[in-house]
Amino acid sequence: xxxxxxxxxxxxxxxxxxxxxxxxVTAQSFALDTFITVNLLSGGDEQIAQDALALVDDxxxxxxxxxxxxEIARLNRAxxxxxxxxxxxxxxxxxxxxxxxxxxxxxxxxxxxxxSALWDYKxxxxxxxxxxALAEALTCRGMDRIALTESGASANGAQxxxxxxxxxxxxxxxxxxxxxxxxxxxxxxxxxxxxxLGDKPDDSPWVVAIDDPRxxxxxxxxxxxxxxxxxTSSGAQRYFVKDGVVYHHILDPETGAPxxxxxxxxxxxxxxxxxxxxxxxxxFVAGEEEAARILEAHYPQAAAVxxxxxxxxxxxxxxxxxxxxxx
Ligand code: AMP
Ligand code: MG
Numbered sequence: 001x002x003x004x005x006x007x008x009x010x011x012x013x014x015x016x017x018x019x020x021x022x023x024x025v026t027a028q029s030f031a032l033d034t035f036i037t038v039n040l041l042s043g044g045d046e047q048i049a050q051d052a053l054a055l056v057d058d059x060x061x062x063x064x065x066x067x068x069x070x071e072i073a074r075l076n077r078a079x080x081x082x083x084x085x086x087x088x089x090x091x092x093x094x095x096x097x098x099x100x101x102x103x104x105x106x107x108x109x110x111x112x113x114x115x116s117a118l119w120d121y122k123x124x125x126x127x128x129x130x131x132x133a134l135a136e137a138l139t140c141r142g143m144d145r146i147a148l149t150e151s152g153a154s155a156n157g158a159q160x161x162x163x164x165x166x167x168x169x170x171x172x173x174x175x176x177x178x179x180x181x182x183x184x185x186x187x188x189x190x191x192x193x194x195x196x197l198g199d200k201p202d203d204s205p206w207v208v209a210i211d212d213p214r215x216x217x218x219x220x221x222x223x224x225x226x227x228x229x230x231x232t233s234s235g236a237q238r239y240f241v242k243d244g245v246v247y248h249h250i251l252d253p254e255t256g257a258p259x260x261x262x263x264x265x266x267x268x269x270x271x272x273x274x275x276x277x278x279x280x281x282x283x284f285v286a287g288e289e290e291a292a293r294i295l296e297a298h299y300p301q302a303a304a305v306x307x308x309x310x311x312x313x314x315x316x317x318x319x320x321x322x323x324x325x326x327x
Pocket of ligand 2: 163165276278279280281
């Protein structure tokens with residue numbers, strides 16, 4: 001995972017936000033398989049930063065399919081028809097994921113846990129799963145199996161993995177906590193998911209650098225004002241190469257194999273992290289033309305930067321984007 005850009009984004013924001021607060025507070029932890037950095041630029045203190053990081057851990061413990069005692073793991077283990085009580089956060093994430101799945105024609109599918117497990121990106125000697133193994137894994141798929149009740153859900157055999165939306169949803173929780181505690185200017189970096197909170201007193205915009213999926217550099221920068229979440233889904237974030245072919249972690253729900261939509265990365269800016277995160281994954285799977293249609297039809301509040309396989313960029317929606325060549 002490339003971390004340089006996110007630190008650069010933070011650095012840029014900190015520099016631009018120099019007039020924002022007398023004493024910025026920064027705290028960092030490792031959670032959600034990435035580095036989490038909280039920068040409180042106005043109205044925060046060390047305790048609030050630590051509470052924010054603790055909240056990330058608490059939310060991960062509820063949402064991670066890979067924690068045996070998480071609510072999602074319990075849901076996945078429960079026999080068909082059994083309703084598992086859920087905390088409001090988990091239930092809301094499931095409900096919103098279902099809505100995004102519906103609006104993206106199934107491009108977002110949070111029931112690919114078994115298929116994802118067949119792709120071991122961390123292995124020394126990674127293997128491409130057989131078609132039979134993938135077909136078998138896809139028998140545990142199906143968003144339509146998930147039945148929500150007032151305060152719980154049953155998965156009915158679907159194996160749920162909220163990896164495509166968890167960071168965004170958890171970032172939303174952190175931003176709410178910061179707001180409640182009186183923080184008026186902050187930047188949260190969750191490795192691929194950036195959150196901006198508030199306006200900077202010097203009236204300069206937040207600047208978020210977007211990785212170039214083909215190199216260690218940047219493809220460009222977004223300038224944003226106020227409260228935003230920016231999420232990037234990229235084939236270059238987690239992948240292995242076998243016989244000259246790149247196999248990345250964003251799967252086509254129809255095949256259980258890496259989605260080949262002609263895009264190398266999708267960055268979405270949206271008012272909430274859950275939407276930005278869910279949409280960046282879904283639009284990557286959907287491909288350029290479908291992505292444009294989805295945003296126009298369902299998400300006028302969001303905008304996206306698509307990087308095509310030839311390295312060219314398409315902007316969808318209203319976004320202040322400066323290509324790196326012009327930066
Ligand atoms: P993201 O990095 O937010 O794009 O999410 C990618 C992660 O979500 C993967 O590591 C999988 O755990 C899971 N995933 C992969 N493909 C999909 C998909 N089409 N829909 C929903 N989740 C997916
Ligand atoms: Mg995502």
